[in-house]
Amino acid sequence: MQTTNKNIQVISILTIFFFILFLFFSKRAYSDDLHSVKFEKNNFTKYLEIYEKPKNIQDLYITNQDREKITISKFSNKLTVINIWATWCLPCIEELPALNDFIKSNNTNNKDSNYQFITLSVDIDGTKRVLPFLKKMKIFSFPVYYDPKSELLKELKISRLPTTIFLDLDGGVIASLQGTFTWKLEETYKLLQKIYLN
Numbered sequence: 001m002q003t004t005n006k007n008i009q010v011i012s013i014l015t016i017f018f019f020i021l022f023l024f025f026s027k028r029a030y031s032d033d034l035h036s037v038k039f040e041k042n043n044f045t046k047y048l049e050i051y052e053k054p055k056n057i058q059d060l061y062i063t064n065q066d067r068e069k070i071t072i073s074k075f076s077n078k079l080t081v082i083n084i085w086a087t088w089c090l091p092c093i094e095e096l097p098a099l100n101d102f103i104k105s106n107n108t109n110n111k112d113s114n115y116q117f118i119t120l121s122v123d124i125d126g127t128k129r130v131l132p133f134l135k136k137m138k139i140f141s142f143p144v145y146y147d148p149k150s151e152l153l154k155e156l157k158i159s160r161l162p163t164t165i166f167l168d169l170d171g172g173v174i175a176s177l178q179g180t181f182t183w184k185l186e187e188t189y190k191l192l193q194k195i196y197l198n
Contacts, residue, residue, distance in 0.1 A: 047179045048191070050198060054172025057155055062120060063146045065127055070145075072152075076171035079115040079196065083142075084153065085162045086122045087133045092162040095180040096139055102183040104141040118143045122150045122161070166195050 058073040075082075083099055085092035096119075103117050119142050121130045126146045134144065147153075153163065160178040168174050175195045181187070 048175060048177045048194070050175045050195060051173065054168055054170065054174050055156060056172055057152060058171045060151055060155060062152070063126070065131070065144060067127065072167075073171050075116070075118070075167055077169060078113075079169065080167040080171070081115075081117045081164060082167065083117070083119045083162060083164045084122060084147075084158075085119060087129055088123070089161040091180045093137075095162055095183070096137065098181075098183040100139045100141045102185070102188060106185075118145060120145050120147050120152065122147050122153065124148045168196075 058071060058076070060072050061069045062072065063069055083095075085096065087093070099117070099119075107113075121144060123129050123146070126148055130144060130146070134140070152165075153159070156165065156173065156176060158176060158178060162180060164177045164181060165173050166175040166177075177191070181191070
């Protein structure tokens with residue numbers, strides 16, 4: 001019964017989410033060339049792994065911009081998308097502007113919403129390198145967290161950057177997407193639908 005209620009809750013959240021995206025899409029046509037970065041059309045399912053059982057990473061520590069340690073459990077009770085990247089990773093740099101535009105345009109990090117997008121840098125220098133880098137790129141739409149020892153990637157046995165992971169309402173990882181993604185509205189709709197409504 002509890003599982004059924006949780007599934008209903010997830011479906012309700014996604015229905016609202018997709019409706020909001022539709023409204024924005026009807027008002028704005030997305031360019032094929034975002035910030036002069038061209039994304040190749042690919043079959044994202046080739047790089048998408050949906051886990052049979054959620055992977056528990058709630059006790060893993062990451063740090064925020066104030067260098068405070070927090071656990072992944074902080075992101076429970078919301079559908080959470082975590083993009084993992086580094087300043088030395090060229091594909092990551094190419095992907096970030098598109099992700100930034102998507103989040104900014106669709107207001108996905110509204111404090112009253114039941115979903116959120118964040119990024120996790122694995123740069124060893126942390127805030128010292130990342131914040132000036134993002135400021136230079138004029139990217140301000142998402143919270144940035146840090147994992148300089150790549151503990152999360154090691155736990156999930158992932159070695160490729162960028163990687164995006166998807167958390168359920170309990171904070172468990174239910175899917176991972178290795179490699180860049182376009183973050184165009186229609187493609188993102190298909191991706192989230194496949195993961196959360198599969």
